[in-house]
Amino acid sequence: xxxxxxxxxxxxxxxxxxxxxxxxxxxxxxxxxxxxxxxxxxxxxxxxxxxxxxxxxxxxxxxxxxxxxxxxxxxxxxxxxxxxx
Numbered sequence: 001x002x003x004x005x006x007x008x009x010x011x012x013x014x015x016x017x018x019x020x021x022x023x024x025x026x027x028x029x030x031x032x033x034x035x036x037x038x039x040x041x042x043x044x045x046x047x048x049x050x051x052x053x054x055x056x057x058x059x060x061x062x063x064x065x066x067x068x069x070x071x072x073x074x075x076x077x078x079x080x081x082x083x084x085x
Contacts, residue, residue, distance in 0.1 A: 004077070006035065042067055 013033040020030060042064050044050045052064035075085055 004073075005040075008077075008080075009033070009036075 010033050013031050017030045019025075021027065039053065039055070041053045042050060043052075044065060045060075046065070048062055048065050049060070050065035050067070051058065051060045052067065078085055
């Protein structure tokens with residue numbers, strides 16, 4: 001299952017640690033990545049339907065399909081990276 005948002009969170013910690021090590025920082029002060037305790041997954045099932053798993057419920061149908069299939073989070077990711085749409 002694709003979980004790019006988890007990779008982004010992990011990459012932020014790795015980036016901080018690399019910067020600290022490369023600038024002569026102390027290795028014992030490196031940050032530790034802690035994964036979220038609850039998982040979230042949204043999978044599209046065609047153009048109009050999908051399945052969403054939240055920590056408290058799993059739903060299927062047009063609502064998760066609408067959330068996921070808009071632009072597949074491409075717009076949100078480009079914005080976070082400072083790129084033009």
